[in-house]
Amino acid sequence: MTCTELIEYLSQYIDQELDTELEKAAQEHLASCRNCSVALDTTKKTITLGRLALAKPLAGAKREKLYGRLKQAFEDQTKTGG
Amino acid sequence: MxxxxxxxxxxxxxxxxxxxxxxxxxxxxxxxxxxxxxxxxxxxxxxxxxxxxxxxxxxxxxxxxxxxxxxxxxxxxxxxxxxxxxRKQNDPLPDDESERFIPSSLIDWRFEPEQLLLEEETHLQLEKAISTLPPAMRAAFILRDVEQIPIHECADIQNISETLCKTRTHRARLLLRERLSEYFSERK
The missing domain is CATH 1.10.1740.10 (RNA polymerase sigma factor, region 2, helix turn helix motif)
Incomplete structure (x- = not known):
């Protein structure tokens, strides 16, 4: 497997979607290619960082504000039959 | 029930x-x-x-x-x-399935994500990196990697094929990695 191919298959490798033969080829390439190992490691870190940073619940005040706004809009539309 | x-x-x-x-x-x-x-x-x-x-x-x-x-x-x-x-900001992503993206920044990050997140600057850099992606790629990344939704549901939500959904997610990951590496690899 070449570096270009490894990068093309990188997400499928991370998501464990490659067939056995391709997965083995990817593992062999990664074992001997420092650049692709770094690409794999930092892509995994990117995914983890995104998930940990963004998958947070809305803060209480914002949540209340949003619900209040939504309830008001809902009631207004119900009154006007909109 | x-x-x-x-x-x-x-x-x-x-x-x-x-x-x-x-x-x-x-x-x-x-x-x-x-x-x-x-x-x-x-x-x-x-x-x-x-x-x-x-x-x-x-x-x-x-x-x-x-x-x-x-x-x-x-x-x-x-x-x-x-x-x-x-708002006329909808990027149609004409190059969704063309062009291979080759990473250029290949220096390992010094810290683990959990450590990086302790710093406010990390959140700012992540927000900045995400904002540079086209909207459809942002959607794919949020659905697949933040919300952790299976690929068939992601594709269904966006009304696109699973192949295109995978392509968008893959490109989003690589582009985000590239932008974040520019920041995290420089850290000493």
Whole structure:
């Protein structure tokens, strides 16, 4: 497997979607290619960082504000039959 | 009958508390996707509002076989795209399946994500990196990697093929990695 191919298959490798033969080829390439190992490691870190940073619940005040706004809009539309 | 079935039943009967329960269960997911696509708090709030009202009104047409969360994500996605369209910011992604992207920044990061997140600057850099992606790639990343939704549902929500969904997610990951590496690799 070449570096270009490894990068093309990188997400499928991370998501464990490659067939056995391709997965083995990817593992062999990664074992001997420092650049692709770094690409794999930092892509995994990117995914983890995104998930940990963004998958947070809305803060209480914002949540209340949003619900209040939504309830008001809902009631207004119900009154006007909109 | 599952808890979701019970909630749908209550929504159909116009139970007043059901609307609040729907909001509490799904607002985080709806808002995250809306904000992820739109990158603007006012527009994300507007989208969330439109989504819950539309869902409440259309609850009788909801297919019992589907998942409520998938349905809400789909309404959110479409509403957000409509807002982008109104703002004329909708990038059609003409090169979705062409051009291979080759990473150029190949220096390992010094810290683990958990350590990086302790610093406010990390959050700013992540927000900045996400904002540089085209909206459709942002949506793919949020759905697949932040919300951790299976690929077939991601594709369904965006009304695209699984192949295109995988391509968008892959490119989003690589572009984000590249932008974040520019920052984290420089750290000493």
């Amino acid at each position: 599952t808890e979701e079935d019970t909630l749908i039943e209550r929504l159909r009967k116009k139970d007043e508390t059901a609307f609040k329960d729907l909001f509490e269960l799904h607002i985080d997911h709806v808002y995250r996707l809306a904000y992820g696509i739109l990158q603007n708090e006012d527009d994300a709030e507007e989208t969330a509002q439109q989504t819950f009202i539309a869902a409440y009104r259309a609850i009788d047409r909801f297919e019992p076989k589907a998942k409520l969360s998938t349905w809400l994500y789909r309404i959110t996605y479409n509403n957000a795209l409509n807002i982008l369209h109104q």
